Amino acid sequence: MAEYSLELNEDQLQLQKWIHEFGIDVIRPAAAEWDEREEFPFPIVQQAADIGLYGWEFMAEAMMNDPTGLTIVVALEELFWADAGIGMAIMGSGLAAAGIMASATPDQLMEWVPQCYGTPEKLALGAFCASEADAGSDVAGYRTRAVYDEATDEWVLNGTKAWISNGGIADIHVVVAVVDASLGSKGHASFVVPPDTPGLSQGQKYSKHGIRASHTAEVVLDDVRIPGACLLGGKEKLDERLARVREGKRGNAQAAMQTFEATRPAVGAQALGVARAAYEYALDYAKERETFGKPIMQHQSIAFMLADMATEIDAARLLVHRAAWLAKNGEFKNAEGSMAKLKAGRVATWVTERAMQILGGAGYVKDHPVERWHRDAKIHDIFEGTEQIQQLVISRAISGMRIE
Secondary structure: OOOOOOOOOHHHHHHHHHHHHHHHHHHHHHHHHHHHHOOOOHHHHHHHHHHOOOOHHHHHHHHHOOOOOOHHHHHHHHHHHHOHHHHHHHHHHHHHHHHHHHHOOHHHHHHHOHHHOEEOOEEOOEEEEOOEOOEOOOHHHOOOEEEEEOOOOEEEEEEEEEEEEOOOOOOEEEEEEEOOHHHHHHHEEEEEEOOOOOOEEEEEEOOOOOOOOOOEEEEEEEEEEEEHHHEOOOHHHHHHHHHHHHOOOOOOOOHHHHHHHHHHHHHHHHHHHHHHHHHHHHHHHHHHOEEOOEEHHHOHHHHHHHHHHHHHHHHHHHHHHHHHHHHHOOOOOOOHHHHHHHHHHHHHHHHHHHHHHHHHHHHHOOOOOHHHHHHHHHHHHOOOOOHHHHHHHHHHHHHOOOOO
C-alpha cells in the first residue's frame, strides 16, 4: 500500500507538464474546428499516438503500475483542460480497456487490451457497450442477449446498445449482455467482439450538445457470433458465478457497474479539467476587461465569483485525488468514488456557467471558448452514472439501507 499522500511525485509533475504542452501546441488550436465538424479527430489522436499519449502502454503505466492512483487523474485533468471533446476521443478507448480489465483472464487481458489501441503505425479504437436506450444507470434493464451455442462453442449476441463512445467505428467492442434474464443484473457477462465480426454495425450517430469531437453512436448486434474464448473471464468462471447467485450466495458486482465504479474518479478528473480551463480564462479576462475605469476583477461582485470558483475547483480536486488513491489502496468505504464524480461534475457545470457570466455577452458567442466549455461540462453530470445515481450510491453507503 502506498503512503497516503496527495503530493505529486516528480514523474507525475513531468507528465502533467508534458500533456499540458501537447494541449497548448496541438489540441487547443484544433478544438473549435473539430467541435464544429462533429467528427472523430483522427489526425489529433494520431499525433497523440506518435508521442505515446494514446496507447495501451501509456494506460498500463498510468493505471496499473502507479501505486498512488494519481497518475491517471492528473493526466486526464490536463487533457480535458485542453479540450473535452478531443480528450474524450483520445481516452475513449480506455473505457473499453477498463471493461476488459474488470473481468478478463490474464491471457485475455494481454490479447485484447493492446488491440483497443493498435500501434502508431496502425491506430485502433475500443468501445465499451453497456447502456441501452431504455437502460442506462438501470443496468437490470438491459435487453441485449448472449446465447451460448454449445455445438460450435460460440456466443450469439443480439440487441442494440446506445450512447456508446466510439460505437460502430471501434475495432474492439466490449459488450455487456444478459446471459440469464431471471437473475437481473447478476445474470450479465462481458464479451469481446473482435474486429470485422459480421452482424455488428453502427446505428444512429448522435449529434450532441457538447464533447462533439467524440464519436457517440448506437451499436447494433444482429446475430453476432463470437468464439467462446471471447467471453471475458471464461465460461467455467461464469457458470460458477451464476450457480452461486442461483443459490442465493453473494456474487461479484455486475460487470458494467464494476467498470463504472473504477472509472468514476477519472470522470471527476475530466470534469476538473473543463472547470479549470473556464476559471483560468475568466480570471485572465477579468484582469484585462475594464468597466467604469478599472478592471472588472476590482469589482467585488466579480472577484468574489472567482474566489468561489477557485475554492470549488480545489475542493473537487481533493475529493478526486482521495478517491483515486483509495481505489488503488484499500477500496471505497463511503462511496468516495461517487462523491468525487458528483462534486466534480457539479463544479464543472457551475464554474463554466459563472465563467460565461463574467464574460457577459462575449461569453455567449463562439469568439471565446467559454461557450464550448459550458456545453462540454454538462455531460459530466450525466454519463457513467447521473448526478442522482451518485446520490443514490452515496446515501446507500452512508446509511447501510436500501434507498429507492
